[in-house]
Amino acid sequence: MDWLRTLLSRCKAFLIRNKLDQELEEEFRSHLEFATEENRKRGMPEDDARRAAMRAFGGMTQIQERYRLRRGLPLLDTIAQDVRFAARQIRRAPGFAAVAIITLALGIGANTAVFTLTHALLLRTLPVRDPGELVRLAIDVSTTETDGRNAPLNLPIIEAIEKRSRSFHGIFAWCVYDFPFKDGTVNSGIHGAIVSGNAFESLGVRPAAGRLLTPADDQPGGGPDGLAAVISHRIWVERYHADPSVIGRHITVTDHGATIVGVAPAGFEGVIVAEHPDIYLPIEFQAVLYGRPTKHDGGRLWLETFARLNPSVSRAQAAAEMNTLFPSILDATVPPALRHLPVIEKARFEVKPARTGWSKLRAQYTEPLLLLQIMVGAVLLICCANLSGLFLARASARQQEFAIREALGAGRLRLMAQLFVECLMLALPGALLGVWLAWMAGPWILHMLGNAEAEQAISMRPNFAVLSVTVACAVLCALLFGMAPAWTASHTSVDSALRNSHPRASTGGSGLRNFFVPFQVALSLTLVVVASLLGTTIARLLTEDSGYRTDNVVFILTDFLRVPEKGEALVALYHRMAARMEEFPGVDEASVAAQPPLMGGRWTDDFVAAENAQYARPAEAMENIIAAQYFSTLGISILSGRDLQNNDSDRNSCILSQAAARLYFPGAPALGKTLRNVIHHRDTGVATFHDYQIVGIAQDTKYDSLRESPPPIVYLPITSGEGWMTNAGATLFFIIHARSTAAANSAYLATLHEMAPSSPEIPPIEFSQSFRDSVARERLLSVMSGFFALLGLLLSCIGIYGLVAWNVERRTSEIGLRMALGATRMRVFALVMRQVIGLLAIGVLTGGIAAFFAARAIHGYLFEIRPGDPVIFALSALLLSFVGLLAATLPAHRAISIDPTQALKTE
């Protein structure tokens, strides 16, 4: 308790320290008077009495100091003093302060911006109970080309897991959805999710009002409140002004009446990162929407599934258990027609931690974000090196001041602490400005993700975690750039600094300064090389010939689960609708495909030439299921043979891409031959097959990504009745080429209302947009790295300029003397530049080596450019040298305009 009482007393004393100082002085004075009086009474003369009293008291100042140290909070006192002093110093050199603050704002701002995105996408822990227990259950369908790709589950699989596995509890499913939404006069779309009845219970979140969904709501035909809906806190506040009477309100979601039963808590945005549902409905709503039981989803994998690990079950144990159960779960749940597709055969079950939720964006962006994080780190280092240099220059200009303070008794640590406080006072406003810059740049960065939903859902507003990282950044910077000057300052020799009345003559820290420039140059060169490689990559990707026409082409997903036509009638409906669309003005061609190009989807199948089927092994090719006009819609020419026709006669026809023709019929014409689709049943060892007549050869195109060279593609007609077609056939894509996107869309809408009125309208995707977005990752990387490289370049220039300017300033009298002795301006210029050239050379050399390794590390992102591309390296080095020399000429020019008489007079 003693320490607590002491601390309280100290705090109190700190607050009233001025009054206490006066009291102490008075107390000492009365002490001396008592003593003097006693001495006088003993017969000493007045002067002696006073002197004796003071002698007996001891060193007044020391005691006062000891007293003060014990009394208040001396540390705070010191800091307050340092802050006041630093503020004076900063006021005295506002230009310097502005440069420092802006430099830091750029460095810290870039870091904050990247970290905000990283945090929002990868690191934010879900606001739920025990998030560490959460796992995501999914099917790993990655192949050698598509690493880390995974698929969600469906209800039959989830039920099978619940029944057989002992690792999990609270398994729940989640699927984001956009609904048409009506409430009174409000009629709009709403972003929502359908979730298992136990989802909220399992997550352990509490309603902000009313109640959340329960398993009782998730029943066929609805629960006690009919179709129950939970709304997000956001729309509760925005649309209903946080009115509690919203509970029990009737709304209409996709033409179905629902009742609002509760409001989700503030800050809860579900478990899918970068999606923010505003309405939550039970999974059984799916049955209402499609008019058939939810469980009969025909093997479609559509439910993101999460669970909690049972106590004392580790994730590895759960994964091991699931891997042994998985094949039998597949047997029990996957329709026989799909069970033996290669993609299902190769699939594995995965149990991944879901503390931070899940997002499909992660597979795409985790590595690029880390890469960007490293690059902004480098930018920050350049900033610090820059400021170190600037500070060193100031420190050497202030050497006399330091010397005087040291002579007056300031300890070295005290000097260093003071400088550190000064740095911090520049770093913190810099950080503040940086946070603001990051905030402003936020929407622009999000836009580059090429994902409209993420753009809306991800908040770039700096939150607590981001701010603390930023502040930590600022403190680290202050330490980094304050260290060098503090070090030299504390090693100033009092004696020599004081004797040397001319501060310019001192050379303290010049060795360190010489280190900073090559360091900056090396880092900048690395950034420039990386940025150039990535920039070249995106340029090559965007100008790459994909084989497709992208302008004025739209893809529209269909959702025909509710149309009465099934099977062949459904296929006929597609044909009729495509033909109907072509009748509209402005529409050139319309067709149907299972897989729109370059959207990342990938269907593969095994084929073999029927004539070689005896001895050749089946080989894998990309597959697409299409209707007539597909090739003309997308501007792909048919090199020989003919297009497919929209009738039954082409049920067993197919078209091959050139690459596929070469693959299956090397050295021989493929047209007219027979291609055999081989389906292996790995469990029984039986292979069944389906033969197709090759009626045409199409030009090569890319398939799912711009990076690949055109793969072999086999095009089958939608009339072929492919197994998975009949099941998922309700969700194909219309592909329309029209005079304009608007024309295509209105033709589609009119046709839809006319021929499939029960189907929801789905917004079209512009091919030109999805084409650009297919390289969104590379675009983000190249734009951001380009920006960072520019920043690094600019900062390095300031660094070089600062160094040379300081050198010229320092050597003014020397240069004056040289000129007086007959040195020409050229020679003086060369003298100044020689040093810069040396430093640049060291920087470019080390930077080149660093860039070499950096380039190799990012080679996975590059496209049609080798990481060691000599042209890029040479150009980058040239650019850096040129810019560096340019920055040096300005102050060097000042050196040659030095007036010798003036310079010597000041000495």
Added chain:
Amino acid sequence: MGENKSDVLQGTLDLMVLKTLESMGPLHGYGIARRIEQVSDDTLSLNQGTIYPALLRLQQRGWIKSEWGTSENNRRAKYYSLSRLGKKQIDKETESWERVAATMARFLASSR
């Protein structure tokens, strides 16, 4: 300063101050310092000023309290007196000091 004066041992000053206040009642800083010098027969080399950090320390712990007052010759001075906590503390401090002293005495006796 005389050869035979010894420095005040760390921590003993606190007890001396407490004891002084116990026997003399409220007293100002100079009075306490003089009293300690007198009791020790001027064998302690005490800078009178060092009494003040000690007084502060005791005050911070809540063992003594202070109050401005007037001396008999009408001079303003700060008077220190024992608090209730301080009175209790004297016994504890005395006991612990005696233990140390006794231990020291035994050491000195055995090594003689």
